[in-house]
Amino acid sequence: MGKSKRNKRSSRDGGEATSKRSNQRWESLPETNLLFVEYYKDIQQIFNKSKQGDRGSLREQRVEEISNPSEVENHDEKAQEVNDDSVEKEDGDVIRRVEMKCHDEDEEWKLFFKSLRTDLPTTFRITxxxxxxxxxxxxxxxxxxxxLSKISINDQAIQPPKxxxxxxxxxxxxxxxxxxxxxxxIEFKEFQNFLVYETEAGNISRQEAVSMIPPLLLDxxxxxxxxxxxxxxGSKTAQLVEFIHQSSSDIPEGLLIANDSDYKRSHLLVHQSLRRLPSPSTMITNHDATRFPCLSLGDNSKLLFDRILCDVPCSGDGTLRKNGGIWRDWNPSNGIGLHGLQLxxxxxxxxxxxxxxxLVYSTCSLNPIENExxxxxxxNRFPSMRLLDVSDRLPELRRRPGMLNxxxxxxxxxxxEILNKESSLKKELDPKKYPLSLWPSSNEKELGLDRCLRIYPHLQDxxxxxxxxxxxxxxDEKPKWDNQSKNIQASEKVFESDFTEPERKRQKVEDHGNLNGSHQIALLTGAEATHSNNEGQFDKLKEEAEVNDTNGSGSKEVSATEKEEADTIQSIENSQPIRGFKEDPYVYLKPDNEEINICLDFFGISSEFPTDNLLVRNPxxxxxxxxxxxxxxxxxxxxNNLHDRLRLVxxxxxxxGRQDQYKNLPISEQNRCKWRLISDxxxxxKRFIGTKRLVTCGLxxxxxxxxxxxxxxQQKDKEEEEEEEEEEHDDEKKKKEEEERRREEQYPLFEDVEDEQFREQVxxxxSGSCLLKVEGExxxxxxxxxxxxxxxxxxxxVDKKERRVLSLRLWGEDLTRS
Incomplete structure (x- = not known):
């Protein structure tokens, strides 16, 4: 998970690996912690049962709330280790005592607050x-x-994955x-390699547990x-790609548009989703989410969606376990400033x-101002919308109901200072800073806000x-607007207008970052903290995306509350327009295109292959x-949509892919196939290709x-280093012959192939590209x-990353390191 640079230094630095949980970030921040405690414990009272809806059966409460390691004998230090089976085996008096203490608001707060002092576990998904x-x-x-079950570090046994x-x-x-x-x-070396290589190949996604929930509930x-x-x-987008393709390897009828307002991060999104999980049904766009265009499908039909995920910008104080910077700069003004954007x-x-x-609306914030x-x-503005009861979904996920007040x-x-709604109605508060939508509307019970899910750290770690x-x-229903909703209403009137304004993005903390204070909201565009499972060329982008608050601005205390809130809201409202869209357009090829027909004939591809859906990227x-x-x-x-309007990344x-060595063929060979099959x-x-260019071999x-x-x-790389020190060949013809000879020598010759049947097939x-099918037990x-x-x-x-994955999975060793 990505963190700010300051967080990286304040985390465990170097030295011997230890399994002891770090609490360094807490010891130096008592004042900020107290402000957080006062807001959530005393003002919002997030664990006050009277502010919540029906909490379900007594059995569910007991399982959810027994998570204090000091309260139950013979339990490990980890709260999540307590499951149904272990609870059943405990003495009845112990269970009742713990349950009674957990029902007390103060005791539950202690469990919650203690859980924040521990590091998050490592979590990942199989694609x-x-x-x-x-x-x-x-x-x-x-x-x-x-x-891993046999590993112990510093005389402490290590729990294997579960x-x-x-x-x-x-x-x-x-x-x-x-x-x-x-x-x-070193004990985790092999397992670490497994995670890294499988992640690079798109077979594993390293993702925080709670981040996996919204796509699952989107159904x-x-x-x-x-x-x-x-x-x-893109971690949630990757889940959505998986769901779109869950039925078979055929091209699905559905469509996924993954949008982000930040241009650089939209390219990071390309790698996280399309490069790791290739999908012909996925599009990545660069739009302001508050003004995403109404796209046309032709024949006077508009594109409406069956499912929409709104994992919106937020203050991110639900990520305190991994983002210590939030403690330095936490302020309730963050939620107030973001409320309008979220709405x-x-x-x-x-x-x-x-x-x-x-539609699924989610945040990684605890603040009801950003949530309920x-x-x-x-x-209230869209009476056609209703909250669904999803209590039967993910039944083993421990959750709390939404707040009603x-x-x-x-x-x-x-x-x-507690602000009341009457002051806003009397215009005593600036309606731009404090819209009526901040306060409860008195019909929260009828709206079913208790059907919302609140996930707290102490429930399941x-x-x-x-x-x-x-x-x-x-x-056909029209939205209802109050007097303080002009900005939202205005945005609804410009659905068909050109895109002019970027969405003010947060640092997407639920996946990989944190938002540090009101002053940081002005940096939301282009400053999202992020995590990407790739390495190398994306490291620089990841560093640019992380927030660097080492310049001191993150710790500066502003005493004037009105100025803090004004700066917060002003930084959101006065966002600068995204400049001209510079991506090349995608252009579909005609089915009778000569190059397509050459490919079809050369590879023996069936006429059922959808050639009309082949495209290139150039004007x-x-x-x-x-x-x-x-x-x-x-x-x-x-x-059916203009390139500049679609903003397709x-x-x-x-x-x-065009093979480079066929760029300058003689006239007599101009009609030969110059293309190779690409792994993606x-x-x-594969279901359209015949046996014409298909060969088989064993393991x-x-x-x-x-x-x-x-x-x-490896030998070629060594020769090239030596060659750089030599003078260039005077004879261009000899140079080309030498390159051709070396090109042949870096790969096995036909006579080197030990599998006789395979050798005869090739x-x-x-000459040219073909498909190799590997068979056998x-x-x-x-x-x-x-x-x-x-x-x-x-x-x-096959690139080096894929060869690593194949060799590790099939033979238990990395042949690329030989």
């Missing part, structure tokens, strides 16, 4: 949309759990060991049109939702989170480098290709990779 999810779970259960009990199909895992220990301890099906309004950095986002989303459609107040205002408070110096699930019932519409595949619904969206799956597209091509053949190729790549094929289902056949050698067209 559900992949055919190999069962295989990966098998590896974890049968290989790594037995190994499944999150509430995540469907057992595809999410939790490891109580900290991320730092996993990285630094996405393969035929749904889905909008993720504030998508970056505009959900209002715009409701207008884009189909009748019968579902926003949902209440949206429900809350207060509006502002900080004055070192104390809080997670971060803090808020989720609500809404559904639209009617089509001329010429297949120069890469040919992409999209779904039919993506094509309708692209062809990325879409489609790479299918064919094999999953969607031994694949192992030889990976091992041989790696050895010669020997008789024309222990091979994952439908394992196919790209292969390039030269005049006398063969080349496995």
């Amino acid at each position: 559900g949309g992949k055919n190999n999810s069962e295989h990966l779970n098998h590896i974890i259960e049968n290989k790594f759990i037995p190994i 499944k999150l009990p509430w995540y469907p199909d057992g595809l999410a895992w939790e490891l109580s060991t900290s991320k730092q220990m996993i990285k630094k301890s 996405v099906q393969p035929h749904h049109f889905v909008l993720d309004t504030c998508a970056a950095p 505009r986002i959900i209002s715009r989303a409701i207008s884009l939702l189909k009748p019968g459609g579902r 107040a926003v949902v209440s205002a949206a429900l 809350w207060k509006v408070a502002r900080k004055i110096s070192d104390r809080f 997670t971060g803090g989170f808020f989720v609500s699930v809404l559904q639209k019932e009617d089509l 001329e519409g010429v297949p120069n480098r890469t040919i992409y595949l999209t779904s039919s619904i993506v094509r309708r969206v692209i062809e 990325c879409c489609g799956v790479k299918m064919f 597209g094999i999953e969607f091509l 031994d053949g694949l192992k030889q290709l990976i091992s041989f190729q790696q050895k010669h790549i 020997r008789i094929l024309e 222990g091979v994952p289902r439908d394992l196919m990779v790209g292969l390039w056949i030269s005049k006398a050698s063969i080349n496995l067209m």
Whole structure:
């Protein structure tokens, strides 16, 4: 999980790995902690049962609330270790004593506050949309759990990974060991490599547990049109991609548009979703979520969505366990300043939702001003919307109901002032700073706000989170507006206008960052703290996305409360327009395009293949480098909306790539196929490709290709270093011949191939790209990779990351390090 740079230094630094939980960030921040306590414990009273709805059965309460390690004998220090089975075995008097104490508001606050002092566990998901999810779970259960169960560090036994009990199909895992220990301890080396390589290949997503909840409750099906309004950095988007593709490897009928207002982070989103989980049905856009355009599908029809996720910008104080910076700068003005933006986002989303459609609104904040107040205002303005009761979903997820009452408070110096609604009605408070929607509307019970989900850290050892699930019932209803909703109403009137203003994004703390104080809201655009599972070229972007508050501004105390709130709101309202959109357009190729027909003939691709959905990315519409595949619904969206209006950052799956060595062919060979199959597209091509360019081999053949190729790549790198020190060849012809010779020598020659049947298959094929199917016992289902056949050698067209994953999974060793 990403943190600010200051957080990184204040965390456990270097030295011997230890399993002891760190509380360093708490010891130096007593005053800020007290302000937080006063606001949530005394003013909002988040654990006051009278402010909540029906809490369910006594049994549910008891299981939820017994999480204080000091109250139950023979329990481990971790609260989440207490499950139903262990509770049943405890003495009845102990259970009753703990239950009575937990029912006391003060005692529950102690449990909650103590949980905030511990680090979050490491959590990750197995990608559900992949055919190999069962295989990966098998590896974890049968290989790594037995190994990790025997590990002890500093004479303390380490708990092995265990499944999150509430995540469907057992595809999410939790490891109580900290991320730092996993990285630094030699005992975790093999498991760490497994996580890293499988994550790079898109088979695993490292994601905080509570962040997994909103997509699950959205209930996405393969035929749904889905909008993720504030998508970056992309962990939830990745879940939505999985759900869209959950039925089969065929192209689904549904559509996913993942949107983010920050241009740089939209490109990070490309890697997190489309590069790791290629999807012809996914589009990534760069729009202000409060003014996402109403897109056309042609034939006078507009694009409305079956499912919309509004994981909105928020103050992020639910992430205190990993973001110590929040303690330095926490202020209730953060929630007040963001309330209007959050309400505009959900209002715009409701207008884009189909009748019968579902919307999930979520934050990683504990503040009812950002949670229940926003949902209440949206429900009152859109009577067609109603809150769904999802208590039967994820039954093993421990949760609390939404609040039915809350207060509006502002900080004055070192104390809080409670603001009443009457003062706002009498115009004693600036309506722009304090809209009526901040206060309860008196019909919270009728609205069913207790159906919202509040996730607290002490319930199941997670971060803090808020989720609500809404559904639209009617089509023709017009929203109801109060006198202080002009900004929202104005935005509703410009649905068809051009995009001019960016959404003021938060640092997306529920996934990977934190928001530090009112002053930071002005930095929300382009300053989201983030986490990406990739390395290398994205490290710089990740650093730019993290908030650097080491300049001292984060700790500066502003005594004038009005100025704090004015600065907060002004920084949101006066956002600067996003400058001209500079992305190249996507242009669909005609089915009779010569290059497409050459590919179809060369690879023996069936006529059923959707050639009309192939596109390129350049204004001329010429297949120069890469040919992409999209779904039919993506094509309708692209062809019926102007490029500048759509603001499309990325879409489609790479299918064919132009081979560089065929750039300057003689005239006699101009009609030969210059294209190779790209790994991303094999999953969607394999059912259309015949046997013309298909070869097979066993595990031994694949192992030889990976091992041989790696050895010669290393040798080639060494030769190239030596060659740089030599003078260039005077004879250009000799230089080209030498390059050709070395190109052949870096890969196995036909006679080097030990599998005789495989050798004969490749020997008789024309030079060029083909598909290799690996067969045999222990091979994952439908394992196919790209292969390039030269005049006398063969080349496995798999990048180093994929070769690592294959070798580790199939043979238990990294052949790329040989």
